[in-house]
Amino acid sequence: MEHRTLQYFMHEGPSAFRFELAGDLDDEGAHRLQQDRRAASSVIGDRALIVDMTFVTGAEQEGRTLLARWYAEGAQLVAKSKASRALAEAIVGEPLREAASARRTGADWTWLPFHKGFGAHKIHAALLLAAMVLPVQSHAANLKAETVAAWEDYVQSVNATLQDRARGSFLWAEGDAERIAKVQHGEIVVAPAPGPSPRKVPGGLIHHWIGAALLPNVKLNDILEVTQDYDRYKDFYQPTVIDSKAVARKASDDYFSVLLMNKALFLKTTLDTDYQTTNVRLDAWRFYSVSRTTRVQEIEGYGQPGEHRLPEGEGDGYIWKVFGVGRLEQRDGGVYVEVEAIALSREIPGALRLVIDPIVRRVSRNSMLTSLRQTGEAVRRNSLAHLQSAKSPASAGHTGISAGVPKRNTSAFARVE
Numbered sequence: 001m002e003h004r005t006l007q008y009f010m011h012e013g014p015s016a017f018r019f020e021l022a023g024d025l026d027d028e029g030a031h032r033l034q035q036d037r038r039a040a041s042s043v044i045g046d047r048a049l050i051v052d053m054t055f056v057t058g059a060e061q062e063g064r065t066l067l068a069r070w071y072a073e074g075a076q077l078v079a080k081s082k083a084s085r086a087l088a089e090a091i092v093g094e095p096l097r098e099a100a101s102a103r104r105t106g107a108d109w110t111w112l113p114f115h116k117g118f119g120a121h122k123i124h125a126a127l128l129l130a131a132m133v134l135p136v137q138s139h140a141a142n143l144k145a146e147t148v149a150a151w152e153d154y155v156q157s158v159n160a161t162l163q164d165r166a167r168g169s170f171l172w173a174e175g176d177a178e179r180i181a182k183v184q185h186g187e188i189v190v191a192p193a194p195g196p197s198p199r200k201v202p203g204g205l206i207h208h209w210i211g212a213a214l215l216p217n218v219k220l221n222d223i224l225e226v227t228q229d230y231d232r233y234k235d236f237y238q239p240t241v242i243d244s245k246a247v248a249r250k251a252s253d254d255y256f257s258v259l260l261m262n263k264a265l266f267l268k269t270t271l272d273t274d275y276q277t278t279n280v281r282l283d284a285w286r287f288y289s290v291s292r293t294t295r296v297q298e299i300e301g302y303g304q305p306g307e308h309r310l311p312e313g314e315g316d317g318y319i320w321k322v323f324g325v326g327r328l329e330q331r332d333g334g335v336y337v338e339v340e341a342i343a344l345s346r347e348i349p350g351a352l353r354l355v356i357d358p359i360v361r362r363v364s365r366n367s368m369l370t371s372l373r374q375t376g377e378a379v380r381r382n383s384l385a386h387l388q389s390a391k392s393p394a395s396a397g398h399t400g401i402s403a404g405v406p407k408r409n410t411s412a413f414a415r416v417e
Contacts, residue, residue, distance in 0.1 A: 007021075017049055021051065021055065021056050023057060024059070027063065029063065048075075049070065054078060055081075068091050077096055144204075151320075151321055154199070158342060162325055166282060172340075173338065183213060184332065188213045190212075190368045190372075193208035204320065205345050207364055208340070209368050210338065210339070211339050213372045214335070214336050214337075215379060235378075240260060245257050256277070259271070269319070272299055273296050274294045275291050288328070290325055297309040297311070323342040326338070
């Protein structure tokens with residue numbers, strides 16, 4: 001049987017808060033659902049919780065446990081098909097209670113049920129926010145000139161801060177004693193940049209997060225061999241990166257393309273992107289890079305007949321532009337790795353911010369944690385592969401390449417000038 005990834009909408013009504021689920025409630029989906037329920041708890045208040053599982057096609061153990069607990073706590077389960085009702089009653093161990101507010105009449109009925117989209121090739125991402133409020137006209141969010149201008153102003157301020165760091169205290173982690181202590185003890189520390197998170201600008205939002213880690217027993221060039229191996233991003237950063245390719249090199253600038261699966265706000269958006277990265281080596285121990293997208297296009301119907309790219313600045317606006325800063329410093333028996341990720345997205349309607357903002361922050365934080373963790377894993381795998389290669393019989397009689405020196409001269413490894 002085909003596995004259908006869990007999808008869900010949240011709908012806020014005057015007397016009830018409804019989750020509408022579709023697909024297989026696997027363990028990962030149950031974990032996400034529980035976290036987003038917790039994030040929305042302050043908004044739900046004393047309103048009834050309704051879980052519509054009419055289009056749930058299966059449930060793993062954690063999903064069953066979660067639904068059973070919510071039911072025991074007073075949540076109303078709605079199952080309008082024979083199969084979903086049988087599944088629901090098997091989970092709770094009794095016939096479902098009839099929920100008056102779950103009938104099709106009344107203001108709390110979910111106005112955008114899954115039977116209008118689930119089972120088709122896709123559920124259009126532009127309907128996401130509309131599905132969470134009273135029925136209003138849904139529309140794409142096109143990028144405006146004033147939004148771009150605000151973005152460029154913010155990027156300039158980030159660049160100015162970076163130049164200050166290059167001349168003074170290089171690492172963000174060292175700006176706080178507790179933060180640097182955690183990093184030195186092996187933790188990955190992630191936090192939003194100072195100020196509002198996300199930051200509202202005309203027509204959009206700027207998301208700015210910073211992460212830091214210490215990778216022990218490696219050299220600076222070991223890190224660069226991974227972070228500049230653009231052809232292998234699709235291997236290092238699965239499943240977010242679907243495909244990647246080094247394109248060109250001009251002096252200290254690298255150009256590469258990445259096909260991304262952006263998972264945010266319960267949906268998957270596929271983005272075709274081009275990047276430019278400028279590499280700067282301050283000395284033998286310190287390095288930084290500045291990356292920015294030069295093109296971002298949403299792909300509608302990715303992997304389906306009729307797949308096509310939308311013009312730049314058009315579409316659902318979950319990611320319009322990306323700017324990133326990477327800092328490396330070799331000392332204390334390893335390399336400090338810091339990443340700043342800044343993204344421009346569509347704005348969130350004010351009525352939804354209390355619900356959505358905590359979820360956006362959770363997704364941003366987890367994305368940064370995952371990226372830093374995957375970088376560390378890729379560096380360790382690379383180092384192990386080189387060590388095994390050096391010990392193999394085929395390497396006998398040849399001079400080994402010492403750790404920390406670039407091992408390959410490919411288009412995916414940029415020479416830093």
